[in-house]
Amino acid sequence: xxxxxxxxxxxxxxxxxxxxxxxxxxxxxxxxxxxxxxxxxxxxxxxxxxxxxxxxxxxxxxxxxxxxxxxxxxxxxxxxxxxxxxxxxxxxxxxxxxxxxxxxxxxxxxxxxxxxxxxxxxxxxxxxxxxxxxxxxxxxxxxxxxxxxxxxxxxxxxxxxxxxxxxxxxxxxxxxxxxxxxxxxxxxxxxxxxxxxxxxxxxxxxxxxxxxxxxxxxxxxxxxxxxxxxxxxxxxxxxxxxxxxxxxxxxxxxxxxxxxxxxxxxxxxxxxxxxxxxxxxxxxxxxxxxxxxxxxxxxxxxxxxxxxxxxxxxxxxxxxxxxxxxxxxxxxxxxxxxxxxxxxxxxxxxxxxxxxxxxxxxxxxxxxxxxxxxxxxxxxxxxxxxxxxxxx
Numbered sequence: 001x002x003x004x005x006x007x008x009x010x011x012x013x014x015x016x017x018x019x020x021x022x023x024x025x026x027x028x029x030x031x032x033x034x035x036x037x038x039x040x041x042x043x044x045x046x047x048x049x050x051x052x053x054x055x056x057x058x059x060x061x062x063x064x065x066x067x068x069x070x071x072x073x074x075x076x077x078x079x080x081x082x083x084x085x086x087x088x089x090x091x092x093x094x095x096x097x098x099x100x101x102x103x104x105x106x107x108x109x110x111x112x113x114x115x116x117x118x119x120x121x122x123x124x125x126x127x128x129x130x131x132x133x134x135x136x137x138x139x140x141x142x143x144x145x146x147x148x149x150x151x152x153x154x155x156x157x158x159x160x161x162x163x164x165x166x167x168x169x170x171x172x173x174x175x176x177x178x179x180x181x182x183x184x185x186x187x188x189x190x191x192x193x194x195x196x197x198x199x200x201x202x203x204x205x206x207x208x209x210x211x212x213x214x215x216x217x218x219x220x221x222x223x224x225x226x227x228x229x230x231x232x233x234x235x236x237x238x239x240x241x242x243x244x245x246x247x248x249x250x251x252x253x254x255x256x257x258x259x260x261x262x263x264x265x266x267x268x269x270x271x272x273x274x275x276x277x278x279x280x281x282x283x284x285x286x287x288x289x290x291x292x293x294x295x296x297x298x299x300x301x302x303x304x305x306x307x308x309x310x311x312x313x314x315x316x317x318x319x320x321x322x323x324x325x326x327x328x329x330x331x332x333x334x335x336x337x338x339x340x341x342x343x344x345x346x347x348x349x350x351x352x353x354x355x356x357x358x359x360x361x362x363x364x365x366x367x368x369x370x371x372x373x374x375x376x377x378x379x380x381x382x383x384x385x386x387x388x389x390x391x392x
Contacts, residue, residue, distance in 0.1 A: 008073030010048050012039040012275040018285020035267040042264040053097050060104045074113035099127035103134040109162045116142045116155040137165030146182035146216040149283035150258050153216040173291040185213040197239050199247045201225040210237035217256050222277030258283040298338045314382045332375035344383040
C-alpha cells in the first residue's frame with residue numbers, strides 16, 4: 001500500500017529525501033524561498049511550489065484534494081534556535097499556521113520537526129493544543145542525529161501525530177532502533193574528506209573550532225567561514241592550527257548532512273550554505289520515516305478494518321459504552337493489531353493463543369494484555385454480527 005506525503009516548508013529537500021528513501025510516496029512540496037525551490041526541483045520527480053503558508057485557507061485549498069496519508073514539515077526555526085534572536089514573533093507564527101493546516105485537512109499522520117528548544121516555546125504550546133483538539137495522539141521526542149545514522153551531533157525535536165492514537169504511540173518504534181553509539185564522520189564517509197581534522201567557525205572564541213573525523217561533527221550551520229588569521233586556538237580543539245587543517249567545503253557539509261553524493265545544488269555559495277544548514281539531515285528524516293512507516297504498515301485504518309464508524313456505533317448501541325470507553329477500545333484495537341494483524345474472520349481463541357507467544361505482547365502488564373484482548377474480542381464479535389446481517 002502506498003503512503004503519500006506532502007512536505008511543507010520543504011527547503012532544499014532533506015526531509016522529503018529521507019521519507020522517499022524510507023519508501024513513502026512524496027507527491028508535493030511547498031516552500032517560499034526561490035533558491036530552495038529551484039534546488040528541490042533538480043532532485044525530485046515531483047515539483048515543489050512556492051506558497052506562503054501563512055495563508056492557511058490557500059494552503060488547505062491546494063493540499064486537501066491530494067488526501068495525503070501524512071503531512072510533514074519544519075516551520076522556520078530561527079526564532080527558536082540558538083542562532084536566532086530567540087524572539088517568538090512573525091516567523092514563529094508559521095508553527096501555528098502549520099497546526100491549523102493539519103487541523104483542517106486532518107491527514108492520518110503528521111510530522112513536525114524543529115530545533116530542540118522549540119518544545120518549550122509558547123508557539124509550540126499553541127500548536128500542540130490545536131493538534132490535541134483535532135484528535136491527534138502525539139509522540140514528542142528530541143533526537144540526536146548521531147544516534148540515527150548521521151555523523152553529526154545535531155539535536156532536533158519531532159512532534160509526530162496520528163489520529164485517534166494515545167500520546168506516545170510511536171515512542172517504542174522511534175527509540176527502539178537508536179544506535180548504541182554515536183556515528184563519526186569516519187564511520188560514514190571513511191577517508192572521503194582527505195583530512196583528519198577540520199575547522200568549523202565558532203560563534204565565539206570561548207568555543208572550540210577544530211574537530212576530528214573520529215567524532216560526530218557539530219551541527220552544520222548556515223554559515224561557513226575560513227580560518228581567521230587571528231584564531232587563538234582553544235584547549236578542547238582536536239589539534240592546533242596547521243597546514244592540514246581547513247574548513248569543510250560546501251559539498252562536504254552537504255555530505256555530513258547525509259545528502260546523497262549525486263544530490264544537485266544550485267544558487268550562490270551563500271544560498272547553498274544556508275540551504276544545507278537549514279536542512280533536516282536526510283538520514284535523520286529517513287530514521288523517523290521508517291518508524292512511522294512501520295507503524296502505518298502494522299496499524300489498522302479504514303481500509304484494513306471496514307466500517308470503523310459502524311463499529312463505533314455498534315459499541316455505543318449494542319454494548320452501551322460511553323464515548324471515552326469507545327475511544328479506548330478503538331485505540332487498543334489498533335495497538336493489538338501492531339502485535340499481530342487481526343482479520344475479520346479470525347478465531348478469538350486461536351488469535352489469543354498466538355498473541356501470547358509474542359514476546360513484546362507477553363511483556364505487557366496483565367491489565368494491558370487483558371484490555372487488548374477484550375478490544376480484539378469486541379471487534380470480532382462486531383464482525384460476526386455484521387456478517388450475519390449481510391447473510392440474512
